[in-house]
Amino acid sequence: MVANGTTGTTVASVYYRNMSGLLPGTLLGERDTVLASPVVSTSLQCGDKICDTTNIQLSQPVIVTLKHSKYAQAVIEKHDTNEATCVFWEFITASSENPLANGRWNTEGCVRNDKLSNSTQTVCECTHLTNFAILLSARPLNLPSGVALSLSIIGYIGVSLSVIAMLATIMALVILRTLWNMRNYIHINLCVSLILAQLMFVIGVTPHGGGGVVDPGCRTAAVLMHYLFLVSFMWMLMEGVVLYLVLVKVFVKEHERKYIFSFTIVSYGAPVLYMALCIPLGFALSGLEDSYGYQLVNSNTTTIVCWLNPITNFILTFIVPVVVILLVNVGFFIMAIVIMRRHQKRQGKTQEVSSWLKTSVSLVTVMGLTWITGVLVFEVPALLPVSYIFTIFVSFQGVAIFILFVPLSVPVRDAYSNWLKEKLAKHRYQFHFKSTKCATLSSVNTNVTSPSLDSSLKLESNIFNSTMERESGFANHSVMELSEECKER
Known part of the structure; x- marks a missing residue:
């Protein structure tokens, strides 16, 4: 803070270290920029009130030195170029179209001093006293x-x-x-x-x-x-x-x-x-x-x-x-x-x-x-x-x-090939086995006409069930059930 006892003018500066999460890093009309420094806010008190410093043009530019954030330093060192832009925060007053007061970054009246700037800091020269910062072009993936x-x-x-x-x-x-x-x-x-x-x-x-x-x-x-x-x-x-x-x-x-x-x-x-x-x-x-x-x-x-x-x-x-x-x-x-x-x-x-x-x-x-x-x-x-x-x-x-x-994968191919072959072989065997039994039952029904038909069918059923269970995995099939299937074939 600097006070002038003769004119009653006081200049105060406030240093905001972390504003990147609150203020946007985009400059109007530009893309791919980030806030790359703390924000230095400078205000001027004229007598009993705070002056509107945006309308006060200084006879000589004020020099503001802004230290780069670690991210900005890394970007500049990696690309071997300093594309930092000196900006100030321009407040936009509330209106009927914009009921909430807002703001944006602006470059008017601020320029970068290339001779004094380096990878760790940027020196800005501005003709007014406001809220100063630097924006950095950060384009690690510069894609249209x-x-x-x-x-x-x-x-x-x-x-x-x-x-x-x-x-x-x-x-x-x-x-x-x-x-x-x-x-x-x-x-x-x-x-x-x-x-x-x-x-x-x-x-x-x-x-x-x-x-x-x-x-x-x-x-x-x-x-x-x-x-x-x-x-x-x-x-x-x-x-x-x-x-x-x-x-x-x-x-x-x-x-x-x-x-x-x-x-x-x-x-x-x-x-x-x-x-x-x-x-x-x-x-x-x-x-x-x-x-x-x-x-x-x-x-x-x-x-x-x-x-x-x-x-x-x-x-x-x-x-x-x-x-x-x-x-x-x-x-x-x-x-x-x-x-x-x-x-x-x-x-x-x-x-x-x-x-x-x-x-x-x-x-x-x-x-x-x-x-x-x-x-x-x-x-x-x-x-x-x-x-x-x-x-x-x-x-x-x-x-x-x-x-x-x-x-x-050879093991996977072989495993599924064997599985498919087993399924097809079992299906063919079951089809062949049923066809054979249908032929057998047809022969039995043709030849057995005596009163002993029931006992013959029971005997045939027992032989059929034991054979099916042993060879095909089928059980609990009676000759009568198979006869119905044979009729449908």
């Missing part, structure tokens, strides 16, 4: 509205098909008891975690507001996606572990329950412990200024994606463990290939593991390429085709998994 819409449509269609495909995969692996094994248990849990993660993905790409205002529901969706995608990669890691156990360990099938229990604890528990460190870090680094970890990534003023912040490299808390898991799985695959070459004489087991290995490698390739393109989307946003590739990969993962785990 038409492109953003097409990507959203692809995402919705792909996720819908993926969820249906993964539910079909789960049903295919559960229906036949012959497919109840440790490896398919891993596949089922992988599908469950990916279904939940992709449903969170749909919530995450749904518009949650604009102007950089943080939505707690959006952050929650980002946290859940972070966890569920990590869980899915952990189950993919268990795929490599199973390959190793089958080739190296003895009596694996005898201890399947123990392994399944261990895999479940590790796959769901390890990400929980990891997230226990990441979640506080994501929110603690935000401070009171902006959203640093789990945040809204603006593609325009109305579409907001809930995910990890790529600008401040918080997304590395997801990328690093994923890369580690992929490398470990590659190591397991290399070991499996070496071991199979050493034991080529064990043809049966080698062929079985070879089929597993092809499926596992394909799975790692699909999931790995998805997130490699995901990194490129944020690191090189100008590569528009990469955005389409990433959206297609992440949305249609479930369809690819269904193809790998059901039609292209």
